[in-house]
Amino acid sequence: MTLKLDKVEIALLAFMFFHFLIGVFTAVTNTEYFDTVFTVEDGVIEWYTVDALIMCSAVCGWRFFRLRKVRSPLFLGILGFLTLLFLFGALEEVSWGQRILGRESSEFFQENNAQGETNFHNLVVGETKLNRLIFSRLLGFLVISYIVIFPVLYAKLGWIRNLATTFAVPVPKVVYIVSYLIVGLSYPLLDQFSTKKGELLEFGGCFLFLLILAFPKNAELYDPEQKPQKD
Secondary structure (H helix, E strand, O other): OOOOOHHHHHHHHHHHHHHHHHHHHHHHHHHHHHHHHHHHOOOHHHHHHHHHHHHHHHHHHHHHHHHHOOOHEEEEEEEEHHHHHHHHHHHOOOOOHHHOOOOOOOOOHHHEEEEEEEEEEEEOOEEHHHHHHHHHHHHHHHHHHHHHHHHHHHHHHHHHHHHHOOOOOOOOOHHHHHHHHHHHHHHHHHHHHOOOOOHHHHHHHHHHHHHHHHHHOOOHHHOOOOOOOOO
């Protein structure tokens, strides 16, 4: 199998792994710096995560614009939804600009948010933290299914390929599947040293998803000059 990567892909992948490996090394050798500087709120890693989410939104929005006359309403609807979803995620990451603008949280968020900030993913309902329920468990399950199971089914089953074509689903390349596994398998190591490990894993995951989205195996799906073929 010949592995061909665009120069931009290589640069972005190297950028992600460079910072990720620095993060792992720092967590192991200088946990205090990792917790209070490297992964601090509004720190460099959080902003790189925000950048990745904004770029994901931009990729989907650009595809929506380019394909608006040659793809089905459902296909375009998925792209439009993803554009807004990634933008929502980016704004959630920075608490909708609360700290940037110097605004205090409303009484509702002060009472119901685990960090007292203006965002939804840290809300606490009863004794349940939405962040743990939705992002740690549900999202984790979906990501593993998408990264590990979906590509295998896509390669073997025609109806899965047809669904991907209909619903505008990008297919991960092998290099990104392996990269995701490397990032995910670092969790047990980081868990021994820092409670802020999630920030680093979030950064790695978001950047890799940007790469999958921008450079999918089925790139022809987003080419306005090509008509999607079904099995």
